[in-house]
Amino acid sequence: MSTVEKAISLLNFFTEDAPEWGLSELARQAQFDKATTRRxxxxxxNSGLIEQHTVTRRYQLGAGLLRLARVRESHFPLLQVAVPVLRDVAAATDETVHLSEFGGRGLVTLHVEESTKANRVSVAVGQTLPLHATASGIAFLAFSPPQLAKSYLRKSLTAFTRHTLVQPARLDDAIKAAAEHGYSRGEQGYEDGVFSIAAPILGLDGYALGSIAIAMPQSRSTKATTERHIQAVRGAAQAISTRLFGEQPAPRQARVA
Amino acid sequence: MSTVEKAISLLNFFTEDAPEWGLSELARQAQFDKATTRRxxxxxxNSGLIEQHTVTRRYQLGAGLLRLARVRESHFPLLQVAVPVLRDVAAATDETVHLSEFGGRGLVTLHVEESTKANRVSVAVGQTLPLHATASGIAFLAFSPPQLAKSYLRKSLTAFTRHTLVQPARLDDAIKAAAEHGYSRGEQGYEDGVFSIAAPILGLDGYALGSIAIAMPQSRSTKATTERHIQAVRGAAQAISTRLFGEQPAPRQARVA
DNA sequence: TGTCCATGGATCATTTTTTGATCCGATAGT
DNA sequence: ACTATCGGATCAAAAAATGATCCATGGACA
Incomplete structure (x- = not known):
């Protein structure tokens, strides 16, 4: 891990639940030497991404992030466009709807609209979703550049539950099915009792840039809700792509004849 | 400049006017070697703060910034609190109002509400304001920790116009006046023809964390507008502090009896 | 169609920076 | 008063970063 990656990895410890850190506790959590962490x-x-309190000496995220985030959204308004769509889907289904984008840290959750029901699926913003164990991941792989999917299949696949697809052949089958149908199903692959339907959000190059998913307790799932959720995520994914990029060419899938 | 600072300095080239860069052009602009820039x-x-287009190979700011910005605002809602206040002041005065915060990169502009008049002062978000040459800077210095102001006065002060306060004694006088009155006046110190009134926004420690300023063409300034603007920025600064921190103790100034 | 130029990207000897064990003063808790 | 933990500083040793040079590719132009 380069020095730059080390530094930025520290930023990722700052969450809504832990917005401030002391030097020593952050060093422990990050498993870096205290002197290294401080440097x-x-x-x-010095670069404005972190601020230290003058009195408590604790650290928090800095205002420099606000400007960069604004530039990002100004140019590529993924959240601005997607959040209203997620809200609509969450309102229509009363289930948890979440958006994720694929980047340097994998498929990362950007936004979540939780169900109002007490028995609901919770997903954390910032969480990285394993590609083989989630509906979002499989939907993404199904519409990603062929060699990304191919190299992913060669990796050692971690089992999260006894339903996780850890055999490459079975994962490949799920990816093919998703490519064919335009959506994927996550049947307790990441956590027992959770059922999800996801669709890929396509970029200008026709490949997926991320996914949108509806997640619910398995016990609440019926054939009827599944059909409705399929329609909802496919429509939502399409709406997000269209609002970001306009009408586009056919998707380019991992699998092509 | 450390490697981490170098890397983050690259992020600052991404603006609303230049949201995408190719490798070679960014290296030229940053005056880093191309190999260094690429690394x-x-x-x-890899850390999610930058994304590279799969087709054009150009770079843009990454989605990882969105989560971090959200954590920052969630914990310290400076923009969320201040933006409505700036809008109110801009509406009431029909002049440009801007917010800046002091951090690792100096006093940086976080938000601007421009006047609707064709003849207006423009300030760029992200721009660093020289402390000695702007009303915001002097307001900040007047309520900053004593040794910050003291060490600033020892620096070589750049002249931006013939009105810029480059003599330490005169800058010190302006700082003292600002400390006494609770606001500062910027009379063409940074740019000819621009007149500003600024007030410090105080943090929990009683020191300034940034400033709010009203900027207008000098030609439009009258004694009456100046009085109104003084009231407006002081009220706005107070409102922002109170909403962020609640009622607070007396300000701690650079100068104390 | 061929040439030229600029692009993004890779390499590795050399240079520079980073590292972390150790020590320090300050503060809080007992 | 003592102990533990904090944030912070130092510097010999270790590790990472650097950038000159080379490469393949694609676009512009004649």
Whole structure:
């Protein structure tokens, strides 16, 4: 891990639940030496991505992030476009709907609209979703560049539940099915009792840039809800792509004749 | 400049006017070697702060910034709180109002509400304001920790116009006046023809964390508008502090008896 | 169609930076 | 008063970063 990656990995410890950290506790959590951690924090502070309280000496995320986030959304308004769509789907289905985007850290959750029901699926913003064990991941793989999917299949696949697809042949089958149908189903592959339907959000190149998924307790799933959710995520994914890029060419799938 | 600072400095080239960069052009602009620039961009991409287009190979800011910005605002809602206040002041005065915060990169502009008049002052978000040459800077210095102001006065002060306060004694006088009155006046110190009134926004420690300013063409300034603007920025700064921190103790100034 | 130029990208000897064990002063808790 | 933990500083050793040079590719132009 390069020095830059080390420094930025520190930023990822700051969450809504833990918005402030002392030096020593962050070093412990990050498993970096205290001196190293401090040097990295000082560099981040000098660059405006971190701020240190003058009194408590604790660290928080800095205002420099706000400008960068604004530039990002101004140019590529994924959240601005997707959040209303997710809200609509969550309102229509009363289930948890979440958006994820594929990047340097894998398929990362960007936004979640939770169901109002007490018995609901919770997903954390910032969480990385394993590609083989989630509906979002499989939907993404089904419409990703062929060699990304191919190299993923060669990796050692972690089992999260006894339903996780850890055999490459079975994962490949699921990817093919998703490519054919335009959506994927996640049947307790990442967590027992959770059922999901996901669709890929396509970019200008025709490949998936991320996914949108509806997640619910398995016990609440029926054939009727499944059909409705399939329609909803496919429609939502299409709406997000269209609003971001306009009408587009056919998707380019991992599998092609 | 550390490697981490170098990497993050690349992020700052991404603006609303230049949201995408190719490798070679960014290297030229940053005055880094192309190989160095690429390594830094790859590290940023691996961390989700930068994304590279699969087709054009150009770089843009990454979605990882969105989550971090959200955590920051969730914990310290400076923009969320301040933007409505800036809008109110801009509506009431019909002049440009801008917010800046002091951090690792100095006093950086976070938000601007421009006047609707054709003849208006424009300020760029992200721009660093020189402390000695702007009303915001002087307001900030007047309520900053004593040794910050003291060490700033020892620096070589750049002249931006013939009105810029480059003599330490005169800057010190302006700081003292601002400390006494609770606001500062910027009379063409940074740009000819621009007149500003600024007030410090105080943090929990009683020191300034940033400033709010009203900027207008000098030619439009009258004694009456100046009085109104003084009231407006002081009220706005107070409102922002109170909403962020609640009622607070007396300000701690650079100068104390 | 061929040439030229600029692109993004890779390499590795050399240079520079980073690292972390150790020590320090300060503060809080007992 | 003592102990533990904090944030912070130092510097010999270790590791990473650097950038000159080379490469393949694609676009512009004649």
């Amino acid at each position: 990295l924090l000082v560099a981040l502070a | 830094l961009l790859v590290a940023l991409a």
